[in-house]
Amino acid sequence: MSASAKLRALTPPAIAKAKGGTPIVCLTAYTTPVARLVDAHCDLVLVGDSVGMVLHGLPSTLGVTIDMMILHGKAARRGVSRALLVVDLPFGSYEEGPDQAFRNAARVMAETGCGAVKLEGGTAIAPTIAFLTLRGIPVMAHIGLTPQSVNAFGGYGVQGRGADGERIRRDAQAVAEAGAFAVVLEKVPESLAARITQDVAIPTIGIGASAACDGQILVVDDMLGAFADFRPKFVKRYAELGDAADRAIAAYAAEVRARKFPAAEHVFGDAPKEGAA
Numbered sequence: 001m002s003a004s005a006k007l008r009a010l011t012p013p014a015i016a017k018a019k020g021g022t023p024i025v026c027l028t029a030y031t032t033p034v035a036r037l038v039d040a041h042c043d044l045v046l047v048g049d050s051v052g053m054v055l056h057g058l059p060s061t062l063g064v065t066i067d068m069m070i071l072h073g074k075a076a077r078r079g080v081s082r083a084l085l086v087v088d089l090p091f092g093s094y095e096e097g098p099d100q101a102f103r104n105a106a107r108v109m110a111e112t113g114c115g116a117v118k119l120e121g122g123t124a125i126a127p128t129i130a131f132l133t134l135r136g137i138p139v140m141a142h143i144g145l146t147p148q149s150v151n152a153f154g155g156y157g158v159q160g161r162g163a164d165g166e167r168i169r170r171d172a173q174a175v176a177e178a179g180a181f182a183v184v185l186e187k188v189p190e191s192l193a194a195r196i197t198q199d200v201a202i203p204t205i206g207i208g209a210s211a212a213c214d215g216q217i218l219v220v221d222d223m224l225g226a227f228a229d230f231r232p233k234f235v236k237r238y239a240e241l242g243d244a245a246d247r248a249i250a251a252y253a254a255e256v257r258a259r260k261f262p263a264a265e266h267v268f269g270d271a272p273k274e275g276a277a
């Protein structure tokens with residue numbers, strides 16, 4: 001399912017069908033220009049609640065609200081024409097039960113135009129996933145390290161090592177049986193990711209879960225080197241935009257202070273010149 005082969009917008013069933021084929025390529029995006037860049041190369045664009053940490057400077061994803069997700073979902077929608085757009089349901093917007101989840105998921109879908117929502121949790125949240133999917137809301141599940149449960153986990157450590165792997169396997173089976181069209185598998189050992197990928201009928205999308213998964217996702221600012229607050233082991237940096245931006249801003253500041261910018265080519269004369277903006 002390469003970007004060049006795609007002619008029409010991808011749907012949740014199309015993503016589900018891609019299991020076991022060419023790996024499914026996913027990235028986050030929170031703004032129109034970045035969504036446009038990501039859409040050109042990816043199968044799935046996620047407006048993740050990581051937006052809270054990456055763009056809003058929050059210490060975790062717990063402070064992210066439905067209104068924030070809708071604002072960024074709408075922005076990303078304007079940049080996405082071919083990939084499947086998925087929007088995260090933030091902490092506190094779905095855990096009370098199926099009715100609350102449906103109300104908020106329906107609002108997110110109606111106001112952003114996204115094609116699916118993502119929510120965190122395994123066996124405990126499976127009945128909610130079933131309720132949503134039976135009512136026309138496609139759900140991407142998220143298990144393993146679920147950052148909205150950072151306080152319950154006591155940090156952002158690897159999940160499912162040793163005997164704990166059984167818990168994550170049960171989560172994977174539960175969300176697949178509940179009707180999720182794909183499942184994000186975050187920060188679990190490679191052997192567990194391989195086993196789950198083999199066992200479940202839906203695509204596994206790994207983040208810190210090895211190439212054994214059916215697809216991969218990263219936070220776009222992490223892989224571009226634009227978010228420097230911390231760098232998880234599972235992130236590969238494909239660019240150093242943070243360093244490039246720092247150098248550019250330092251050069252601008254130095255030139256303004258030295259009166260080198262603006263130069264003659266940036267200045268307007270009295271007489272209008274043809275073609276000058």
Ligand code: KIV
Nearest residue numbers: 028048049050184219
């Ligand atoms: O919020 C997010 O960006 C995510 C991905 C990292 C999977 O959940």
